[in-house]
Amino acid sequence: MIRVEDLWRTYQMGDHALHALKAVDEVIESGEHVAIMGPSGSGKSTFLNVLGCLDSPTRGTYYLDGRDVAGLPDGELAEIRLRQIGFIFQSFHLVARLTAMQNVELPMIFAGVPAAERRARAARALEAVGLSDWSGHLSTELSGGQKQRVAIARATIMGPSLLLADEPTGNLDTHSGAQVLALLDELHRAGRTLIVVTHDPAVARRADRVLVMRDGEIVKRVAGASVTDLASLFDFGEPTP
Amino acid sequence: MKPVDLAGFALRAILTNRRRSGLSLVGVVIGVVAVVTLTAIGEGALRYVTDQFRSLGSSLVIVAPGRNETTGGLPAAFGGVPNDLTFEDALAIQRQVRAVKTAVPIALSSAPVSQQERRRQSPIIGATAALARLQRYEIAYGSFLPETEIDRGGAVAVLGHTVARELFGNASPLGETVRVGGWRMRVIGVIAERGTQFGMQVDETVFVPTATAMRMANKSSLSRIILELNPRSDPTAAIERVKEVLVDRHDEEDFTCISQDAVIESLGSILHILTLVVAGIASISLAVAGIGIMNVMLVSVSERTAEVGLLKAVGASRRQVLLVFLVEAALLSGAGGLLGLFVGEAIVHVGRLLYPAVDAQTPLWAIGAVLGLSFATGVVFGVLPAWRAAGLDPVAALRSR
Incomplete structure (x- = not known):
């Protein structure tokens, strides 16, 4: 379970402070599928990075499975990212010089998993995303959809309970995007907490809940099924200029 | 990881x-x-x-007159003129120091060497038979200096390769007579070509018995005494013993003992x-x-x-x-x-x-x-x-x- 209270993330820009997150309070239950939406600059990626322990809040508390992780030292945060959290990025972030298999193995290298076990597990993970035949290919030889599936295999290889995806289909065509979303749904159904940052109402609709952010605050919480279009979602009851 | x-x-x-x-x-x-x-x-x-150095022999000790070479003592003017290094010294060392196998008295000088019209200046080394063994000289013709008492002279000479060639051309010098600094000497041997060894040009040198060389150069002191140590003897102990014997004879340490090992x-x-x-x-x-x-x-x-x-x-x-x-x-x-x-x-x-x-x-x-x-x-x-x-x-x- 994720619980954040009075969460702030402030960037000091010269002599004025930019609040990327402003007093965010939220609870996300284990196994929930949550989408975060909002215009660019609304703080959704910052929120995701803080939830992923990649970024530390300037103020506030963050309980991850009951443990206050807000002020942990780097080593412990790395350990949490390694074992409890899986990241999926819009731009995939595969290491170009490594094969699909080696990319999936990466987290296990940092976890000190022996080579033989690493390869067996990576092979299974690639099979699960339908890329068995591509395990020996360099990531540069893969299509966008294939890259993202490798990235999903990598994100799940350590068996994390929390999956964070930042615009996972943002760089993909409709077909590949659908494949990726189907995979994410599958992972969610297997019991993982899934938090997706997206611009796409179709992606958000799959979520149990949608958090709408604006200027660093969560301004709306709606059911995923109720999402129709961005205009109504981002209608904050003000006249548009 | x-x-x-x-x-x-x-x-x-x-x-x-x-x-x-x-x-x-x-x-x-x-x-x-x-x-x-x-x-x-x-x-x-x-x-x-x-x-x-090793090619000069296994374990050599060199005794030279004067103590100013390595020990850094008072200059000769303060310590008085050093005593001569004599045949008697060499004999005493050979008799009294058990570690010493052979003592070779050496007299160094230089003299004109001639044969009929041919003439050249050569370094002269007065030595005894044992030197050939210590320095590993190879004899091309004849023999090296005869085995005799170390203080015994004789009108015989052994020529270095170059000297022999310059004085005799291709003819054999064996049994011929050369003049060394006005002395007539019979050539009894020629040393095979050897080249330079530590600036000692063996090929250019004429070897004569030590006593003869000293008389020729009108010297009273040996230039060096080369001591060949018995194998497995301790050079340091041997040097101490040699010093004792010589100090006993000279009443002071007016000489220098260097072991080849120390130099190396x-x-x-x-x-x-x-x-x-x-x-x-x-x-x-x-x-x-x-x-x-x-x-x-x-x-x-x-x-x-x-x-x-x-x-x-x-x-x-x-x-x-x-x-x-x-x-x-x-x-x-x-x-x-x-x-x-x-x-x-x-x-x-x-x-x-x-x-x-x-x-x-x-x-x-x-x-x-x-x-x-x-x-x-x-x-x-x-x-x-x-x-x-x-x-x-x-x-x-x-x-x-």
């Missing part, structure tokens, strides 16, 4: 940028080659010199220090190479910023990221060290083929030092880039491209 995986990961990164990695290696290679070849030459020179030793240590100094200078180039590696690693870190962000996102700690880049730098320089060692040894090998006399060989300590040093170069100069990588903010790093 296992060392093998760390090395594998670093190696893949190095191999991705072959040209850049290769170029940064060259610096290390040059430094290592310099150290390897220079120390090999130094050690080769050391061995060459030592061998030259001090010469050896001088050459060794020279080698070290040269190697030290050569290893400065390793520091320069280290800066090359640092530069390459800095470029690599800034190119791979996004990768660093990803590594952190999948769970690499700051420490692990630091290690990844540090190992990469160390592998680069270590590989340069190995390659340099290989190239350097190849050059040394070719040098040995071209100049077999100087048996150039890189000493083990230099190999160990240079490998350790090149490895350390990578670690030291890799710290800054690795530190920079480890300190990257993952969020910002992931956003870079």
Whole structure:
């Protein structure tokens, strides 16, 4: 379970402070599928990075499975990212010089998993995303959809309970995007907490809940099924200029 | 994170940028080659010199008149004129010092040598039969000086190769007469061509019995007494005993005793220090190479910023990221060290083929030092880039491209 209270993330820009997150309070239950939406600059990626322990809040508390992780030292945060959290990025972030298999193995290298076990597990993970035949290919030889599936295999290889995806289909065509979303749904159904940052109402609709952010605050919480279009979602009851 | 995986990961990164990695290696290679070849030459020179000494005989002690040569005592003017070194001294040493197998009295001078119209100036060495054995002279014709009492003279001469050729051409000089400083001498032998040995030009020299040489040069003192020690005797103890005998006879230590081992030793240590100094200078180039590696690693870190962000996102700690880049730098320089060692040894090998006399060989300590040093170069100069990588903010790093 994720619980954040009075969460702030402030960037000091010269002599004025930019609040990327402003007093965010939220609870996300284990196994929930949550989408975060909002215009660019609304703080959704910052929120995701803080939830992923990649970024530390300037103020506030963050309980991850009951443990206050807000002020942990780097080593412990790395350990949490390694074992409890899986990241999926819009731009995939595969290491170009490594094969699909080696990319999936990466987290296990940092976890000190022996080579033989690493390869067996990576092979299974690639099979699960339908890329068995591509395990020996360099990531540069893969299509966008294939890259993202490798990235999903990598994100799940350590068996994390929390999956964070930042615009996972943002760089993909409709077909590949659908494949990726189907995979994410599958992972969610297997019991993982899934938090997706997206611009796409179709992606958000799959979520149990949608958090709408604006200027660093969560301004709306709606059911995923109720999402129709961005205009109504981002209608904050003000006249548009 | 296992060392093998760390090395594998670093190696893949190095191999991705072959040209850049290769170029940064060259610096290390040059430094290592310099150290390897220079120390090999130094050690080769050391061995060459030592061998030259050893060829003079196993264990020799040289006694010279006057004590100002190495001991640094009062100059002769204060200590009085030193006593002559005499045949009696040589005989006393031979009789009273058990470690001494043979004492060879030596008288050095120079005189004109002529045969009919042909004439030349030659160094004259007064010696006894044993010298040929001690100096490993090979006799081309006839024999060396006869075995007699060491103080016994005789009108016989043994010629060096060049002297014999200049005075007699191709004719055999055996049994012929030469004039040495006005004395008529019968030639009884010719020494085979030998070349220069420590500036002693055996080929140019005329050997006569010591007593004869002293009379010819009108000298009262021997120039040297060369003592051949029994095998397995202790040179230091022998020298002490020789000193006792001579002090007893002269009432003071007005002579100098040098063991050949001591000379070899001090010469050896001088050459060794020279080698070290040269190697030290050569290893400065390793520091320069280290800066090359640092530069390459800095470029690599800034190119791979996004990768660093990803590594952190999948769970690499700051420490692990630091290690990844540090190992990469160390592998680069270590590989340069190995390659340099290989190239350097190849050059040394070719040098040995071209100049077999100087048996150039890189000493083990230099190999160990240079490998350790090149490895350390990578670690030291890799710290800054690795530190920079480890300190990257993952969020910002992931956003870079």
